[in-house]
Amino acid sequence: MDRKGLFVIKQRDLFLFDKGVLKMIIDELTSKNGHLMIDGVDSVELVKEYGTPLYVFDISKVRNQIKKFRSAFEKEHLNYQISYASKAFAVKAIYQVMKQENVHVDVVSGGELYTALAAGFPSDKISFHGNNKSLMELQMAVKNHVGVIMLDNFHEIELLQQVLKESQETIQVMLRLTPGISAHTHKYDQTGQTDSKFGFDVKSGQAKKALKLVLDNPQMKLLGYHAHIGSQIFGTEGFKMLAQKMIEISKDFQSEFNYWPQVINLGGGFGISYNEDDDPITASDFISVIGQELKQDCKEVPEIWIEPGRSIVGPAGYTLYKIGSRKDIPGLESYVSVDGGMGDNIRPALYQAKYEAVVANKMNQTDVETVHISGKYCESGDILIKHQKLPQTEVGDVLAVLDTGAYGYSMAMNYNRNPRPAVVFVEKGQAKLVVKRETYEDLIKLDGNY
Ligand SMILES: Cc1ncc(COP(=O)(O)O)c(C=O)c1O
Numbered sequence: 001m002d003r004k005g006l007f008v009i010k011q012r013d014l015f016l017f018d019k020g021v022l023k024m025i026i027d028e029l030t031s032k033n034g035h036l037m038i039d040g041v042d043s044v045e046l047v048k049e050y051g052t053p054l055y056v057f058d059i060s061k062v063r064n065q066i067k068k069f070r071s072a073f074e075k076e077h078l079n080y081q082i083s084y085a086s087k088a089f090a091v092k093a094i095y096q097v098m099k100q101e102n103v104h105v106d107v108v109s110g111g112e113l114y115t116a117l118a119a120g121f122p123s124d125k126i127s128f129h130g131n132n133k134s135l136m137e138l139q140m141a142v143k144n145h146v147g148v149i150m151l152d153n154f155h156e157i158e159l160l161q162q163v164l165k166e167s168q169e170t171i172q173v174m175l176r177l178t179p180g181i182s183a184h185t186h187k188y189d190q191t192g193q194t195d196s197k198f199g200f201d202v203k204s205g206q207a208k209k210a211l212k213l214v215l216d217n218p219q220m221k222l223l224g225y226h227a228h229i230g231s232q233i234f235g236t237e238g239f240k241m242l243a244q245k246m247i248e249i250s251k252d253f254q255s256e257f258n259y260w261p262q263v264i265n266l267g268g269g270f271g272i273s274y275n276e277d278d279d280p281i282t283a284s285d286f287i288s289v290i291g292q293e294l295k296q297d298c299k300e301v302p303e304i305w306i307e308p309g310r311s312i313v314g315p316a317g318y319t320l321y322k323i324g325s326r327k328d329i330p331g332l333e334s335y336v337s338v339d340g341g342m343g344d345n346i347r348p349a350l351y352q353a354k355y356e357a358v359v360a361n362k363m364n365q366t367d368v369e370t371v372h373i374s375g376k377y378c379e380s381g382d383i384l385i386k387h388q389k390l391p392q393t394e395v396g397d398v399l400a401v402l403d404t405g406a407y408g409y410s411m412a413m414n415y416n417r418n419p420r421p422a423v424v425f426v427e428k429g430q431a432k433l434v435v436k437r438e439t440y441e442d443l444i445k446l447d448g449n450y
């Protein structure tokens, strides 16, 4: 299969079609003049209007993924809640999409909380995470009546006690547990192993001690337990072990404290396919595994919450760049540079993350070479993609890097004083600018003189 066919396969939902239908879909995805179409919008036109680099989100894909999670839970007859992990992509417009989709969100900082509230997102559907929430952040959360505070450590319990005493409020909390499960993923993306900065360790008795403190505090209403084993996880095994472990812990704690959780939150971490080597599980794969464990082992099945970030917004995101300079090294590699790089996508440099790209204005041309796609930042490590197959390219072509919706804009930075790109949402043939491109003026806005 050629790269264009592969690109279509990457749209995953299209798997089940026969060849004829597949061809029609390929034609639909690429317009007559060979341009990459994103939910009915010509990506090359977007570049003309908004410039590059440009993040584009296909909002139909976002909504579709939420629907898949919903129907997987409903198929298992589980009570559930989907809480979008907004660290993956946290701008006002995406919180508004989440509000329209009637899901919860989780935030991990005062800044994310502020953005969600400014977007009009209902505070009672917000869970507040973080391993070092400040007094100010906890005050902000209590004052705005967030739905749940995910308690992470003893210092935080003390701070929250203080805030609740002063404000005379009560608040729902959950205990974040470290279940002692190592997920098979990049070590920076593991969070559930015992040696982790997150949560109360179960093995050493920290979790029990925290549980007692919370149960003894009438201003904290304990909703249940939370655990998150990591991010970009492919198999169902880790989630199965997590479900088993959470039931085991709940039963153990029940015998001592006569407390059974109303909710068990199993975190996020569901992997997506960035390239052809990645083989992620589907929503229904892991939800059915979790469902089986719970139904066979619990008399009273708790409500299950999940916190997907990457799997909701990742595949919906495209980053569009213009191709600029090129360096061919005889007998070695060729480097094709784009007008962005590690400032808008730090993941290849930070986690050796792999992506794939297409030339958005040459979708109907066949690949003729393999090159490295380099960014414009002053770092040798600023290589967005290694060994990318491409058709013949020239200066001004539009390169679209696929699946960049998660942890792209949210981890973007101004290194080398490059302004951060704009963000456009597209849906059913319509495009809307939802975050403006930073200007040079913006870059010096906070600078003083000396
Ligand atoms: C507590 C928690 N929940 C949810 C997520 C979302 O993970 P992902 O984007 O991989 O679904 C993370 C990030 O790893 C997290 O730390």
Ligand SMILES: N[C@@H](CCCC[NH3+])C(=O)O
Pocket (backbone or CB within 6 Å): 189, 191, 231, 232, 347, 351, 406, 407
């Ligand atoms: N930033 C990570 C995932 C976040 C993990 C959050 N606990 C990534 O881009 O893969």
